[in-house]
Amino acid sequence: MQLKRVVVTGLGALTPIGNNIEEYWDGLINGRSGCAPITYYDAEKFKTKFACELKNYNPADFFDRKEARKLDKFAQYAMVSADEAIADSKLDLDTLDKFRVGVIWGAGIGGLETFQNEVLNFAAGDGTPRFNPFFIPKMIADIAPGNISIKHGFMGPNYTTVSACASSANAIIDALNTIRLGHCDVVVTGGSEAAVTIAGMGGFGAMHALSTRNDSPKTASRPFDATRDGFVLGEGAGALILEEYEHAVARGAKIYAEVAGGGLSSDAYHMTAPHPEGIGVVRVMQNCLKDAGLNPEDVDAINTHGTSTPLGDVAELKAITKVFGEHAHNININSTKSMTGHLLGAAGAIEAIASILAMEHGIVPPTINHENVDENIDPKLNLTLNKAQKRDVKVALSNTFGFGGHNACVIFKKIN
Structure with a gap:
């Protein structure tokens, strides 16, 4: 089919x-x-x-x-x-x-x-x-x-x-x-x-x-x-x-982006805490890329789940490094929750919209309020800190995770 x-x-x-x-x-x-x-x-x-x-x-x-x-x-x-x-x-x-x-x-x-x-x-x-x-x-x-x-x-x-x-x-x-x-x-x-x-x-x-x-x-x-x-x-x-x-x-509609694919997985680990090595998060991004028929090096931007919790942020970034390898250093990574807070069940929607608008305008919104370097985070990652960055975003990925170990990932791309 x-x-x-x-x-x-x-x-x-x-x-x-x-x-x-x-x-x-x-x-x-x-x-x-x-x-x-x-x-x-x-x-x-x-x-x-x-x-x-x-x-x-x-x-x-x-x-x-x-x-x-x-x-x-x-x-x-x-x-x-x-x-x-x-x-x-x-x-x-x-x-x-x-x-x-x-x-x-x-x-x-x-x-x-x-x-x-x-x-x-x-x-x-x-x-x-x-x-x-x-x-x-x-x-x-x-x-x-x-x-x-x-x-x-x-x-x-x-x-x-x-x-x-x-x-x-x-x-x-x-x-x-x-x-x-x-x-x-x-x-x-x-x-x-x-x-x-x-x-x-x-x-x-x-x-x-x-x-x-x-x-x-x-x-x-x-x-x-x-x-x-x-x-x-x-x-x-x-x-x-x-x-x-x-x-x-x-009907001659304006098209913002194509929804290239989606991925789902479960941590199957803990009621609220993420797996420390981000195993479920690794799999959900891999599932999403496979569903979209895209390779890791195709991704330009990732709007992370990035909730500002001590465990979750590190686990997600470790997972991104595992999935994208050296290319992770070429990706604009951000967390718009630094501005909106965490909208719980609405988070995935408003962050998907942020990813789509970043593609349309060629600007990646910042991760604000960053003042102190975390030694547990790879310093080569571009976390788009404190100021928006211009970027021709052709492919954008948005991560969202929930209590119970629910992982969801959606990927958008510019229309051809």
């Missing part, structure tokens, strides 16, 4: 450094930190008092009051970013065969704030179960693609992938294969997350996973730096329109 080619024809983003694609890209290339003290609740008693919240986001700009009340923030973010991507794609929704349009979305947690608030309200009451009738529909992770499809009438495959922080990368790979196999012409894909909540910050804090650099929030997310002490929690969404190549060409 001849697999169909798949391209990206639309992008949408809602991030801590920009509420649309243009703002997001401006934040990336200018090395803007999205981290600041938490405003959503009183964090005084928490170990970590900062996060990468959205700035100037108002649901009233996108939803009427009644609709907004029925949507958890993670679903709102999904719909806003998907609408931008659909508009950017210039798809004609009136003539499109909507039975051949799917929505495959990633979310690692889903409606955490909704769940938290309903339980707190019950606990504060007299024991009578007075739950909001929208509690379950607002909370469940699959409601984001459900709402996107309902709004636009898309009747192809519709579901959510859940693999912790790898969720939206998994969604992109599923969307790729759905179109490759001829089941759809178009898939709206990506991911969203809204876990900057009492429960989210408290839970990750109890795991000692978060940075506690409360004296300097803006510099807290510092991948590859010797003094990194944990990740910074972020929120938001990223959306991509994936389309069968001939379908896109026939």
